[in-house]
Amino acid sequence: MLELKHITFDAPASKSADGREIPGKRIINDFSLDIEQGKITVITGPNGGGKSTLARLIMGIEKPTSGRFLLDGEDITEKPIDERARLGIGYGFQTPARFKGMKVRKLITLASGRKISTNECNEYLSAVGLCSGNYLQREVDKSLSGGELKRIEIASVLARNPRVAIFDEPEAGIDLWSFDKLIDTFLQFHHAQPDHALVIISHQERIMQIADRIVVIKEGQLDREGPREEMMPTLMIRMPQNPTCGMAAVETTIGQWSLTEEGVR
Amino acid sequence: MSEIQSQSALDQSQIDDITSAMLGVIADMKASEVQGAVNIRKDGHLAARRNSENIVIETKTDVPGIDIKVKPGTIGEQVHIPVVLTETGLNDKVYNDFYIGAGSDVYIVAGCGIHNDGCETSEHDGIHRFFLEKGSKVVYVEKHYGEGSGSGDRILNPRTEVHMGENTQMEMVMVQIEGVTDTVRDTDCYLAEGAKLTITEKLKTSESQKATSNVKIELEGDSSSVQVISRSVAMDDSVQIFAPLVVGKADCRGHVQCDAIIMGNAKVRSVPGIEADSEDAQLVHEAAIGKIAGEQIIKLMTLGLSEEEAEQQILEDFLS
Numbered sequence A: 001m002l003e004l005k006h007i008t009f010d011a012p013a014s015k016s017a018d019g020r021e022i023p024g025k026r027i028i029n030d031f032s033l034d035i036e037q038g039k040i041t042v043i044t045g046p047n048g049g050g051k052s053t054l055a056r057l058i059m060g061i062e063k064p065t066s067g068r069f070l071l072d073g074e075d076i077t078e079k080p081i082d083e084r085a086r087l088g089i090g091y092g093f094q095t096p097a098r099f100k101g102m103k104v105r106k107l108i109t110l111a112s113g114r115k116i117s118t119n120e121c122n123e124y125l126s127a128v129g130l131c132s133g134n135y136l137q138r139e140v141d142k143s144l145s146g147g148e149l150k151r152i153e154i155a156s157v158l159a160r161n162p163r164v165a166i167f168d169e170p171e172a173g174i175d176l177w178s179f180d181k182l183i184d185t186f187l188q189f190h191h192a193q194p195d196h197a198l199v200i201i202s203h204q205e206r207i208m209q210i211a212d213r214i215v216v217i218k219e220g221q222l223d224r225e226g227p228r229e230e231m232m233p234t235l236m237i238r239m240p241q242n243p244t245c246g247m248a249a250v251e252t253t254i255g256q257w258s259l260t261e262e263g264v265r
Numbered sequence B: 001m002s003e004i005q006s007q008s009a010l011d012q013s014q015i016d017d018i019t020s021a022m023l024g025v026i027a028d029m030k031a032s033e034v035q036g037a038v039n040i041r042k043d044g045h046l047a048a049r050r051n052s053e054n055i056v057i058e059t060k061t062d063v064p065g066i067d068i069k070v071k072p073g074t075i076g077e078q079v080h081i082p083v084v085l086t087e088t089g090l091n092d093k094v095y096n097d098f099y100i101g102a103g104s105d106v107y108i109v110a111g112c113g114i115h116n117d118g119c120e121t122s123e124h125d126g127i128h129r130f131f132l133e134k135g136s137k138v139v140y141v142e143k144h145y146g147e148g149s150g151s152g153d154r155i156l157n158p159r160t161e162v163h164m165g166e167n168t169q170m171e172m173v174m175v176q177i178e179g180v181t182d183t184v185r186d187t188d189c190y191l192a193e194g195a196k197l198t199i200t201e202k203l204k205t206s207e208s209q210k211a212t213s214n215v216k217i218e219l220e221g222d223s224s225s226v227q228v229i230s231r232s233v234a235m236d237d238s239v240q241i242f243a244p245l246v247v248g249k250a251d252c253r254g255h256v257q258c259d260a261i262i263m264g265n266a267k268v269r270s271v272p273g274i275e276a277d278s279e280d281a282q283l284v285h286e287a288a289i290g291k292i293a294g295e296q297i298i299k300l301m302t303l304g305l306s307e308e309e310a311e312q313q314i315l316e317d318f319l320s
Helices: A051-059 A081-087 A104-112 A118-127 A146-160 A176-192 A228-235 A246-256 B003-007 B017-027 B294-302 B307-318
Strands: A002-011 A025-035 A040-044 A066-071 A089-092 A164-168 A197-201 A213-218 A221-227 B037-042 B045-050 B055-059 B065-070 B075-080 B083-085 B091-100 B105-115 B122-132 B137-147 B154-156 B159-164 B169-178 B182-191 B196-205 B210-219 B225-234 B239-248 B253-262 B267-270 B273-276 B282-290
Touching: A002 A051, A025 A051, A025 A066, A025 A221, A040 A051, A051 A081, A051 A089, A051 A164, A051 A197, A081 A089, A081 B294, A089 A146, A104 A118, A104 A146, A118 A146, A118 A176, A146 A164, A146 A176, A176 A197, A213 A228, A221 A228, B017 B037, B017 B083, B017 B105, B017 B137, B037 B055, B037 B065, B055 B075, B065 B075, B083 B091, B083 B122, B091 B105, B105 B122, B105 B154, B122 B137, B137 B154, B159 B169, B169 B182, B182 B196, B182 B225, B196 B210, B196 B239, B210 B225, B210 B253, B225 B239, B225 B267, B225 B307, B239 B253, B239 B282, B253 B267, B253 B273, B253 B307, B267 B282, B273 B282, B294 B307
Parallel strands: A040 A197, A040 A213, A089 A164, A164 A197, B037 B075, B037 B083, B065 B091, B075 B105, B083 B105, B091 B122, B105 B137, B122 B154, B122 B159, B137 B169, B154 B182, B159 B182, B169 B196, B182 B210, B196 B225, B210 B239, B225 B253, B239 B267, B239 B273, B253 B282
Antiparallel strands: A002 A025, A002 A066, A213 A221, B037 B045, B055 B065
């Protein structure tokens, strides 16, 4: 459905806020992947490995130094963000933007690209665990907590309903209770549209458990990828230290499970 | 307001098409449908007036302008007093005084629209004074707008003075939509015990327009409070200056917040000030000036909006 062919991205040299020279660096190196229709693909790997950059490249926010993107066989490499959006690519940001004066309802309506009823807006917000009656008239500004903003960001992508939906660490800032709900939402969203593709960037073991395929990216390169059943044992999920309170403790800390360095190196 | 009076027709013989369109922009009104007391001033003269049972509008005898008198206990009524200038070269100055009776609750819409097709300057200076008696409540909306094909400047210099009695409430919404070449706005408010004031100022300037807003609020009584919210967009070569000052003289609360989006070669100066004359005064100010954040535009583009549409949407919501 969406093919990434030999994508390379070099970040240009820049200057830091205090005037220091930051040398140019290769962030993504000859990365190829086929994102399949009807599948949930989870992209994981160590921090700084290039996961978010890859998502931004797919959305057109960054331009690759070389390589091509093909959507249903059509080369979209040169297309800007908004055209890619109209072709069916959607992106839930890891750190969502805030908008002074913009109401939650407006954002959801803009995302859907049509006039939608209050009920429908409410459904998108409920799907991410927000009691919508209180939220539709709230502004998407600093009055929202990080978790609320993150959920509204996810709701905006659900409302957009893209054919290829990419969520960048959707669990960040979301509490454990909502996390369960979020996984249900992703599954429902995915099953409702078997011709779509869902891509989730995540470190979370429970998100990996809903994947059809798991892709590990490390130092900008494809480290390995494959079906979930084959990949999970290789990732070495580490239990928290001293889970002395039995299952309850495991449950409450499960969101903190992480890939060990050995697992991805 | 009696039913008969609320339905009485407004004499519209002096309301032409341009005036009618301007009334829609500055006062959200269609002359034929407007409710309550009305006073329409056009090109320096009274164009239409209607009183209601509880609200009386009278022409001043010493200076140009009107007195608007709201009887005590008047609840839920509206007053519309728009001004329209369509003649080039006109300099119109008016003194309007509002006397709001105790315990009343009214909605007042003022505003000025200048349509200048000529090459001479058209100017309107509205000097408004509000006297709120004990326990009264006012929502005051003032919109300024300029248009026209001429090269003549469109100038508005409003001066507003608000005297708030005990336990009164006032919400002021002051909006300059577009097209005003030059404006200097002075607003002074005096709050007695328990008075609560909210001022929301929204401003958009473009081309080489200039806008200055000086606001001074004196919190004189205990438990008085004010919130000043200023949001503006400065485009092209325009210049904006904001100088809101809150003076706390009692056990009071004050909060000033100025936010500006700057674009092109515009200049914005934001100087919020707070002064405390009492150890019980709690005053806060914050100000921010910046361009539209790139991440905002990118987010909206990921929803299918073009860069221009995204920018327009962000500005529209910022000033909404």
